[in-house]
Every structure is written in structure tokens, then in C-alpha cells.
Amino acid sequence: MNHHPQYPVITISREFGSGGHSIAQQLAQLLEIPFYDENIITQVAKASGYTKEFIAETGESMSKAKRLVNDFLLSNAPGFDNPQDVIFAAQKKVILAAAQSPCVIVGRCGDYILKQAGIAACHVLIYADDQQRAAYIEKKYGQTDVPIEKRLRDKDKQRKTYYQHYTGQAWGNYRNYHLCLDSGYLGAQRAAQLLFAFIKTLANA
Amino acid sequence: MNHHPQYPVITISREFGSGGHSIAQQLAQLLEIPFYDENIITQVAKASGYTKEFIAETGESMSKAKRLVNDFLLSNAPGFDNPQDVIFAAQKKVILAAAQSPCVIVGRCGDYILKQAGIAACHVLIYADDQQRAAYIEKKYGQTDVPIEKRLRDKDKQRKTYYQHYTGQAWGNYRNYHLCLDSGYLGAQRAAQLLFAFIKTLANA
Numbered sequence: 025m026n027h028h029p030q031y032p033v034i035t036i037s038r039e040f041g042s043g044g045h046s047i048a049q050q051l052a053q054l055l056e057i058p059f060y061d062e063n064i065i066t067q068v069a070k071a072s073g074y075t076k077e078f079i080a081e082t083g084e085s086m087s088k089a090k091r092l093v094n095d096f097l098l099s100n101a102p103g104f105d106n107p108q109d110v111i112f113a114a115q116k117k118v119i120l121a122a123a124q125s126p127c128v129i130v131g132r133c134g135d136y137i138l139k140q141a142g143i144a145a146c147h148v149l150i151y152a153d154d155q156q157r158a159a160y161i162e163k164k165y166g167q168t169d170v171p172i173e174k175r176l177r178d179k180d181k182q183r184k185t186y187y188q189h190y191t192g193q194a195w196g197n198y199r200n201y202h203l204c205l206d207s208g209y210l211g212a213q214r215a216a217q218l219l220f221a222f223i224k225t226l227a228n229a
Numbered sequence: 230m231n232h233h234p235q236y237p238v239i240t241i242s243r244e245f246g247s248g249g250h251s252i253a254q255q256l257a258q259l260l261e262i263p264f265y266d267e268n269i270i271t272q273v274a275k276a277s278g279y280t281k282e283f284i285a286e287t288g289e290s291m292s293k294a295k296r297l298v299n300d301f302l303l304s305n306a307p308g309f310d311n312p313q314d315v316i317f318a319a320q321k322k323v324i325l326a327a328a329q330s331p332c333v334i335v336g337r338c339g340d341y342i343l344k345q346a347g348i349a350a351c352h353v354l355i356y357a358d359d360q361q362r363a364a365y366i367e368k369k370y371g372q373t374d375v376p377i378e379k380r381l382r383d384k385d386k387q388r389k390t391y392y393q394h395y396t397g398q399a400w401g402n403y404r405n406y407h408l409c410l411d412s413g414y415l416g417a418q419r420a421a422q423l424l425f426a427f428i429k430t431l432a433n434a
Contacts, residue, residue: 146414149409151403153404196403198354198356198401198403198409199356201409201411202410202411202414203409203411204354204403204406204409204410205407205408206407206408209351209431210407210430214430217430218426221423221426225415226414226415226419
């Protein structure tokens with residue numbers, strides 16, 4: 025039984041060090057809907073087994089012809105045996121299943137995966153300026169031998185590369201989101217509350 | 230007497246056809262603070278006379294040396310006799326004066342002008358997808374001989390060129406704003422109300 029049919033599925037993309045993960049978690053708690061982050065999505069995918077059967081699209085709506093093509097692609101796609109591609113395909117399947125009812129999904133190209141599948145969702149981007157992100161990272165992960173600035177740059181690059189690889193799109197175009205929010209300006213708690221108000225406004229349409 | 234010292238100065242940048250002008254106006258009404266758009270800013274600048282005396286920075290905080298440099302630049306800068314540059318300089322002066330107390334400023338590179346002057350403000354971007362913008366433009370301005378898509382493209386290009394010319398920055402980087410909002414997703418009225426909630430949240434910090 026779904027108690028919040030009026031809430032949309034929400035994807036949250038975030039910059040490293042913006043606190044977006046924690047804000048997304050707070051938002052899910054405020055809305056009382058499930059929260060999916062990379063860890064959870066990967067756990068579900070693992071528990072389901074990284075098998076071709078699990079990964080393959082087997083929706084009832086899929087035509088026999090499309091299923092044949094799909095099976096062919098699964099068995100012949102170059103790079104499909106690349107562990108990262110297998111993991112991505114399994115995560116995608118978990119995201120599509122999760123999005124059957126209201127939930128909050130963080131990262132993992134959730135925005136793109138749902139758009140491609142034609143599933144309506146509310147897409148949010150959370151960011152902050154470099155100074156705020158550096159302070160957040162230092163507080164959360166502590167100092168290492170690598171300067172904070174370099175850790176920021178490396179992680180930004182890694183996320184952008186990942187997103188671009190799996191979506192074919194550049195990361196960071198505001199037009200991909202319904203709302204983009206500077207969490208450093210508001211602070212994490214008020215950012216979560218503003219998002220809560222945003223989603224409630226949507227739900228009361 | 231300023232009745233709303235807790236509200237920030239708010240700049241609203243917007244895409245053509247996003248309804249951002251009308252949303253900004255509603256926001257100013259909700260907050261009960263002054264609203265400045267291109268027309269008003271230009272009227273104030275005109276009424277003040279497009280004179281070098283009006284345009285020159287004459288703040289008391291300006292050192293004599295800086296004032297001399299400023300006067301020199303005003304009298305010698307290439308292109309300063311370009312009417313558009315004179316108008317921009319006069320508009321800038323009006324924006325800086327307006328930003329001495331809480332208000333809503335639409336367009337005219339207000340975000341950049343205030344940042345350069347070190348004046349704290351809340352910067353908002355309003356956009357919408359092309360389909361929503363086309364519908365808005367057709368409803369507001371009617372059809373012309375020029376297809377809607379071309380009118381969108383031309384106006385987008387014109388605004389981007391203007392912004393880039395006077396700020397030296399590319400237009401449309403979400404990092405230049407504290408909040409970016411898809412008005413087509415929420416609808417104009419709810420967009421204004423969400424911004425109202427956002428500003429009130431800030432003010433109650």
C-alpha cells in the first residue's frame with residue numbers, strides 16, 4: 025500500500041562536498057518515503073545477483089522483437105563484460121524498479137536513467153561553492169596527504185566522466201533539473217526543508 | 230524607514246519566455262519590497278540624465294586617486310560614447326543605488342554588478358524548457374511571421390551576448406546563482422510562492 029501516491033519520484037544529483045547526500049536523506053525522512061543511495065542500490069543489485077537474467081529488460085511491455093535485440097546486445101555488446109558496465113546495468117535495473125513508487129534516489133545517473141525510460145520524476149541538483157565544499161570535506165573526511173583543492177578537482181572530474189560515459193551528456197546543465205540549489209548558502213538543514221516545501225507544493229498541485 | 234531589513238537584495242536572471250519577469254514581480258509584491266526591471270531602471274537613469282556626473286562613481290569611500298582614475302576612464306575609455314555603454318553605466322549606477330535596501334532586480338546583469346561591487350545579494354535563475362517557453366511567448370506576444378523557435382533562439386542569443394559583453398562571463402552557469410528554478414514545471418504562481426518561502430527561510434536564519 026502506497027501512503028504517498030501524490031509525491032513524485034525524486035532524483036538528487038550533487039557535487040562532491042555539497043552535503044547533497046545527507047540533504048537527500050533528510051528529505052526522504054521528511055517525506056517518509058524510501059531513500060536509495062549508491063550503497064543501497066549496489067546492495068540490492070548484488071543481492072539480486074549480477075546475472076544477465078537480472079540485468080536484462082524483461083518488462084511485459086517489451087515486444088518479442090525488442091527482447092531479441094536486447095538479448096543480443098546483452099550477449100554481444102562490446103565491453104559488457106567490463107565489471108563497471110555490469111554493475112551499472114544492474115544498478116539501472118534497481119533504480120527503475122525503485123521508481124515504481126515515490127522515493128528519493130541519489131546519484132548513479134538516476135535523472136538520466138528515468139528520463140530515458142520515460143518515467144516522470146522531479147530532478148534536483150545540489151551544489152555549493154568551492155570554499156564551502158572544502159570545509160565540508162575536511163570536516164567529514166579529515167585531512168589527508170592530498171590537498172583539499174586537489175581532492176575536490178579529482179572527485180568532480182571522476183563524477184563528470186562517469187556521468188558523461190553512461191549518459192553521453194555533459195554534466196552540470198541546469199536544464200537537466202527542475203531545481204538547482206546552493207546548499208552552502210542555505211545550510212544543509214534549511215536546504216532539506218526548502219526541498220520538502222518544494223515537493224509538497226508539487227504534490228498539492 | 231526600512232520595514233524589511235531582514236530580506237536580502239534579490240536579483241532574478243531569466244530565460245526569455247520563462248515568465249521570470251512576472252514571477253519576479255509577484256515575489257516583490259509578496260515580500261512588499263521594491264521591484265526594478267529594465268524599464269524602471271532605464272527610466273530612473275534617464276530622469277537622472279545620462280551625464281558623466283551621474284554615471285561617475287562618486288561614493289564617499291572612493292579615494293582621490295581612484296576618483297582620478299575613474300574620471301580618466303570615463304573621459305577616455307574607448308567605446309564609452311557608444312550609447313549602449315552609456316546606458317549600461319547609468320543602469321549600473323541605478324542598480325547599485327537600489328541595492329542599498331531590500332528589493333528585487335530583474336535582468337540587466339544585476340547579479341554580476343552586485344558581485345563586482347561586493348554587495349551581498351541572493352541570486353536566482355528562472356528557466357523553462359523550450360516547449361513551455363514557446364507556449365508562453367505565443368500566448369503573451371502572439372504569432373508573427375517569424376517562427377516561435379527562431380524568436381526563442383534569437384532572443385537567447387541576444388541576452389547571452391549582452392551578458393557576456395558586459396560581464397566577461399558565459400551566461401547560464403548554475404554556480405552563479407543560489408537557486409535555479411524551472412518555472413514551467415511548477416507554474417508561475419507556485420514558482421513565486423516557492424521563491425517567497427525561500428527568501429523567508431533565508432530571512433529567518
